[in-house]
Amino acid sequence: xxxxxxxxxxxxxxxxxxxxxxxxxxxxxxxxxxxxxxxxxxxxxxxxxxxxxxxxxxxxxxxxxxxxxxxxxxxxxxxxxxxxxxxxxxxxxxxxxxxxxxxxxxxxxxxxxxxxxxxxxxxxxxxxxxxxxxxxxxxxxxxxxxxxxxxxxxxxxxxxxxxxxxxxxxxxxxxxxxxxxxxxxxxxxxxxxxxxxxxxxxxxxxxxxxxxxxxxxxxxxxxxxxxxxxxxxxxxxxxxxxxxxxxxxxxxxxxxxxxxxxxxxxxxxxxxxxxxxxxxxxxxxxxxxxxxxxxxxxxxxxxxxxxxxxxxxxxxxxxxxxxxxxxxxxxxxxxxxxxxxxxxxxxxxxxxxxxxxxxxxxxxxxxxxx
Numbered sequence: 623x624x625x626x627x628x629x630x631x632x633x634x635x636x637x638x639x640x641x642x643x644x645x646x647x648x649x650x651x652x653x654x655x656x657x658x659x660x661x662x663x664x665x666x667x668x669x670x671x672x673x674x675x676x677x678x679x680x681x682x683x684x685x686x687x688x689x690x691x692x693x694x695x696x697x698x699x700x701x702x703x704x705x706x707x708x709x710x711x712x713x714x715x716x717x718x719x720x721x722x723x724x725x726x727x728x729x730x731x732x733x734x735x736x737x738x739x740x741x742x743x744x745x746x747x748x749x750x751x752x753x754x755x756x757x758x759x760x761x762x763x764x765x766x767x768x769x770x771x772x773x774x775x776x777x778x779x780x781x782x783x784x785x786x787x788x789x790x791x792x793x794x795x796x797x798x799x800x801x802x803x804x805x806x807x808x809x810x811x812x813x814x815x816x817x818x819x820x821x822x823x824x825x826x827x828x829x830x831x832x833x834x835x836x837x838x839x840x841x842x843x844x845x846x847x848x849x850x851x852x853x854x855x856x857x858x859x860x861x862x863x864x865x866x867x868x869x870x871x872x873x874x875x876x877x878x879x880x881x882x883x884x885x886x887x888x889x890x891x892x893x894x895x896x897x898x899x900x901x902x903x904x905x906x907x908x909x910x911x912x913x914x915x916x917x918x919x920x921x922x923x924x925x926x927x928x929x930x931x932x933x934x935x936x937x938x939x940x941x942x943x944x945x946x947x948x949x950x951x952x953x954x955x956x957x958x959x960x961x962x963x964x965x966x967x968x969x970x971x972x973x974x975x976x977x978x979x980x981x982x983x984x985x986x987x988x989x990x991x992x
Contacts, residue, residue, distance in 0.1 A: 626792075646700060653689055660884065665683075707820060728979040736985045738950065746826055750829050751830075756792065778797055780794040790884060797833050798850045799829075801831070806854065806930075816918060830848070832845055833846060834892060842963065857942070863925070864882075868882055882898055884923075885897050896923055898922075898954060909959075921948035
């Protein structure tokens with residue numbers, strides 16, 4: 623039988639000579655690990671007679687407890703000494719200048735959206751919002767989309783699972799036009815405080831927000847941002863629409879005036895409908911507005927369709943209006959020279975450091991937008 627007193631003396635001396643916590647751990651494994659010296663003594667108790675177990679058991683268990691306590695005390699002592707040494711070595715000189723810190727930036731999309739809201743606010747437009755998840759009525763039916771219109775197909779629209787009770791399929795809104803419907807339906811109560819509620823004409827609102835379509839390339843992403851505008855009043859005509867948009871585009875690009883043209887187009891919710899182009903020059907890898915012989919489409923617009931007015935409870939013989947919509951991300955690309963739309967959604971801080979804006983550079987019409 624091992625001399626327990628001598629074994630304890632040797633272990634206590636070895637513990638006292640350790641200089642690091644690593645050495646303490648190694649000694650613990652040597653003594654108390656699965657194959658350790660004291661562990662071996664404990665395993666050997668199974669072969670002892672009952673009389674020997676009664677005699678040796680308390681002695682071996684006491685040895686284990688005393689050695690374990692000595693190891694724990696030594697480890698705590700060494701850890702405290704290592705912490706004191708580390709704190710002494712890592713002392714901070716508060717008189718030194720602070721290291722440079724990366725500053726946050728405003729995303730170009732948010733900057734441009736703020737610029738557009740500031741411009742339209744000056745023109746008398748209020749901001750209205752709506753839900754990202756819409757029903758078929760607000761997203762399609764009230765906007766005069768026929769039942770078999772391509773926009774209703776799965777390949778173009780993100781549909782949610784049908785409601786188990788009604789069978790209705792909600793959609794991720796494909797445009798912010800449903801906000802216009804909510805604003806025009808005077809008897810419709812808003813389901814949430816931040817959603818546009820119906821009101822009596824005259825109406826003059828813009829609806830900024832996220833929209834969703836199944837499309838992805840250098841100039842399209844599945845999620846993008848739009849701002850749509852709506853004006854409802856008496857005696858509204860196409861001249862009001864053209865004047866509003868020409869004034870906005872000129873102010874947005876910070877020019878005195880803009881060379882624009884309106885091409886006939888088709889949208890289910892406007893009649894007549896048009897797309898607005900601005901004259902530009904793309905030669906030399908640069909985009910220059912009001913120069914050259916090229917034309918670039920930037921937005922869609924038109925007079926509100928009588929069927930849309932009727933769906934919202936308005937008499938088209940009494941009320942007329944115009945609507946327009948434009949992509950915020952696309953306008954950010956044009957104004958600030960961003961060649962590809964996809965990195966705008968990559969969450970790359972290096973890209974944002976290059977194209978981002980200072981949080982203190984809020985759009986201001988008095989001193990300039992950008």
